[in-house]
Amino acid sequence: MSARSIQAVNPAVAFAALGLLVVVAVPFAFILLQAIFPELGRGSLAAPFSRLADTLGDVRLIRMTGNTILLGLGVVALSALIGVPLAVARALFRVPGAMLWDLLMLVPFMIPPYIATLGWIMTLQPRGYVHQLFGFNLAPFLLSVWGIIFVMTLNTFPVIYFAVSRTVEAIGSRYADVGRVFGASAWRAFWRITLPLATPGLAASLLLVFAMAIEEYGTPAALGRRAGFDVLVTGIDLRVSDWPIDLPGAAILSLVLVGLSFGAFLIQRWILTRRSYQTTTGKPQTIDKRPLGRWTLPVVLGFALVAMLATAVPLLAILATALSRTISGGLAVSNLGLDNFLAIFTDGVGALRALGNSLSLGVAAALFTGLLGALSAYAVVKSTFRGRNLLDVLTILPNALPGIVVAVGLILAWNQPWLPVTPYNTALILLLAYCCILLPQPVRYATAAFHQVGDNLEAAARVFGATPMTAFRRILLPLILPTLLASMLLVFAVATRELVASIIVAPVGMQTISTYIWRQFEQGSVGLGMAMAFVTILITTIFPLIVLSLLGKRGGLL
Missing domain, CATH: 1.10.3720.10 (MetI-like)
Incomplete structure (x- = not known):
């Protein structure tokens, strides 16, 4: 040069x-x-590494780390359970109203997770909107580990939906058709050919969902503390916001959280470097999309149910609460303004x-x-x-x-x-x-x-x-x-x-x-x-x- x-x-x-x-x-x-030198805030480099042993050996840290991993894996699993089937249907079949469903799946990105969580609290809490309209109370579910995972999943599953649908659409069904010619069933051809070729998009989206879940603050802070479910994010916040301030402890917990995120990236890299996922062309094969046939109604109902839970319920709860003069007045017309x-x-x-x-x-x-x-x-x-x-x-x-x-x-x-x-x-x-x-x-x-x-x-x-x-x-x-x-x-x-x-x-x-x-x-x-x-x-x-x-x-x- x-x-x-x-x-x-x-x-x-x-x-x-x-x-x-x-x-x-x-x-x-x-x-x-700060994690190495606990007295750094006082301008001293004394007693290096002195806080590592007691902080890393704290039973509460072990519990918070376990809860964080459980939360991340739970959100990943449920997001995949919702997002992958919808994505595959969108990519390989002619789904009625496909563009409308894409738009409705995009809306959860526009709703910040903590706002969506507050909407679900207003919906499912005692005397909430579900209780007022249908007469039953789902607060015990909301204030449970699965309730937290459910609420967070509704905000993160679109990551998997869009990544996998676009990846599978690029692959098309032509490779699976070759497998069908050689005697494979439709399910076996998808499982052994199409899904493995979609691994890059799927792995990247699963990693992103895991990272989003373990670093999300609003939902664990609003629901987890009430449920006694502490995670690393809320533990770090507690150490920097409540007296006595524990900056060395917060720094060590922060490094643990960074380690989890970085570990997820390494796992993704390992998955993607094990084999080649190249195809002969990356152009979407829209002409290969096939009619759903007898599955049309179940697929459309599935899209509608997910769109209602992820988009309609939080938005309607937010709007209803914003229009309510008093929370105790409920959904009465006289209470709206x-x-x-x-x-x-x-x-x-x-x-x-x-x-x-x-x-x-x-x-x-x-x-x-x-x-x-x-x-x-x-x-x-x-x-x-x-x-x-x-x-x-x-x-x-x-x-x-x-x-x-x-x-x-x-x-x-x-x-x-x-x-x-x-x-x-x-x-x-x-x-x-x-x-x-x-x-x-x-x-x-x-x-x-x-x-x-x-x-x-x-x-x-x-x-x-x-x-x-x-x-x-x-x-x-x-x-x-x-x-x-x-x-x-x-x-x-x-x-x-x-x-x-x-x-x-x-x-x-x-x-x-x-x-x-x-x-x-x-x-x-x-x-x-x-x-x-x-x-x-x-x-x-x-x-x-x-x-x-x-x-x-x-x-x-x-």
Whole structure:
């Protein structure tokens, strides 16, 4: 590599390295340091490793770890049980209303898990909506391990549904047909040919569901504590939020949680490297889809039942609660009105400030992660400097860092007494948390886009005297911008309603959408919280759709 080319990549590399260092490396490094040196917060490196033995040997940690694994595996199993059959039916057969079912399966992504959980609490609790309408009480089920798994599954199964349906659709039924020619039954051909070829998509989605389940905070906090089912996430929160504060213990528990996430990634890699899953073509074989025949009604009823539980019930519960003047008044027509929505928009309880804070942070997180993600992907894909593999690791690391671990790392990193200036207890600490948690989205999208852009375009610009940043800004960035904007909209939608980091590191006196909803529910103002939740779902669903529609009309997003 010539001196000129080294000089050319330095600005992008320098910015990417600095951004990844601050956003990703610093919080993770301080978690490691705090776990090793328990007196780090006092500026001392005394007694290294002294807390490891008693923390790792604590019976409560063993129980929480076991519960976390049980929760993750339970959600994975139930999500697969629901998602895989629906995905296979959608991919291989002509399902009536297929596009409508896809849309309804997408809606649970738009409902934050903690909001869906609050909706299920209002539905199944004593004197809840099911009790009022049908006369029976399902609170014992809701406040059980299987109830927690059930509620979390309804939010995560779409990951498996979309991944497997698209993978199986790409494979088609032609390979199974070959097996049928040689005497295999339809079930045996699917089990021995189609399903193994779908292993990459299935393994990736199962891994993602497991990671989502073990790092989810809202559902275990709302239901698990009432059921006496403590997991690592709630244990970490307890150590950083209740007196006496135990930062070394929180750091060690965080490393255990990271270890579980990383172990899941290793298992996925092991599964995918054992054999080849290549097919001769990746084009969807829609012409191979066959009629369902006598299975049409059962399949449609299955889609309808899942859509009702995952989409209709939480949304209707949220809306009914938001429209209720008093919770004790129930579903009576006289008890319904717009009082809670009016209270939000008149800002009598600080709701508009919380809404403005979250929207501002969401926009800032989308812009910063978009820029950092594009430059990081450029440095990894398009440059050849020696340290690009380290940058690549830093871009992947947030995938294994649950939100609560990121929050703990930021507390440890920026709450040190020797720091002359710190973002701690300011809005900037929340922005750093959102950026670390959501950075993998723009990086993944930008990396894929850069792989599709040839090197000759940048080389031609350099020949005509363009600086590295000019070539990046005027040529490469416009080419990947449509893909990058899609990832930035995803970052915006998730950042505006992020819960766990917001609860732990939000500055004193500052509310976001998620903390506002959570605290209203804890204080008994459930109607206000649900009104804010409904407004949040509308904003984070409609705004990205409007932006994508405008970009599509202008030819900016294909």
